[in-house]
Amino acid sequence: MVQIQTVHLGELTVSQEDIITFPKGIPGFEEVTEYILCDVDETYSYLQAVNQAELAFIVTDPFLHFQDYEFELSEELIKDLQLSEEKGIAVRCIVTWNSDPSRTTANLLAPIIFNISDRIARQIVLQNTFYQTKQKLNATSAQEGGES
Incomplete structure (x- = not known):
């Protein structure tokens, strides 16, 4: 067992x-390579750094908020993360929290891809997309974010 000190969860x-x-x-945090995922509720989790109590990201499953959210994974990423249907894949996006819920946003441009079985992950930046780094979570469709 590993003891982890956190600012938000003790x-x-x-x-x-x-x-x-x-x-x-x-x-932006390349030197930090180990995290744990701690569910806060059925919608949000903390992605907490193992060795830095103050480093945590609020994350959410983007498909809970944006049913039409989609992108393709590169062959390089599939190889790097050793992804396969048998291993399971999860996607999370970093949330920028605001005390005013209408101003809370999700970074749809740079999702985090998880290989669930092997416990490895990587944040990617999508190319040639209209997704934004600060997509309002109260939008009913990801396309409201600026596609013209």
Whole structure:
């Protein structure tokens, strides 16, 4: 078992198997490669750094908010994360929280892709898309975000 200090959730005890490795880190935080995913409720989770109590991201499943959200994974990413249907894939997007719920946003431009079985993940930046880094969560469709 691993003890993790967190700012938002206090001290956590997690199994080594719960640790998710980001081999390349998260853009802007490349030196931090180990995280755990802690559910807050049925919609949101904390992606908490294992060795930095103050580093945590609120994440959500984008498909809960944007049913028409879609993108293709590159062959490079599929290979890097050793993805396959048997291993299971999860997608999360980082949320920018606001005390005014109408101003809470999700980064649909840079989703995080998880290989569930092997506990490895990577944040990618989508190319040639209208998705935004600050897509309002209260929008009924991702296309309201600026497609012309």
